Amino acid sequence: MDERRHSHRRACLPWCGVAAIAALALVAGQAPARAASEVQGDPTDMRLRVENASTEEALQALASSFGLVYSLPANSGRTLTGTYSGTLRQVLARILDRTDYILKISDGTVEVVVLGPSGGSSVVSASQPVVPKNIAPA
Secondary structure: OHHHHHHHHHHHHHHHHHHHHHHHHHHHHHOOOOOEEEEEEEOOEEEEEEEEEEHHHHHHHHHHHHOOEEEOOOOOOOEEEEEEEEOHHHHHHHHOOOEEEEEEEEOOEEEEEEEEEOOOOOOOEOOOOOOOOOOOOO
């Protein structure tokens, strides 16, 4: 009976070590990188500092600080790390780089509609008139 207990313990040692290592690797692999964002200033002179933040998290930080309204498709954007400074419009252009979006500024409200990854077209602000280049003046 005593021999059975010792042989069971010896057989378990290699598997117990493997199980412990696997459990540690699983826990370490699931630990997400912490996203952080900080907004300072006002819409005319601001600074957005982000670390491992998604585009949505960056937009949410701006929404919390300036009342920005935004919408974006699921799983869009990229991970942002850095400091973006300038006007709100300049910061939005930088964090939404390589993205098609519509920016509407009216009555003190800023609305951003993210369409998706850029397809090569330029972004046009709804607050500026668009004049086609191929039409001659009348």
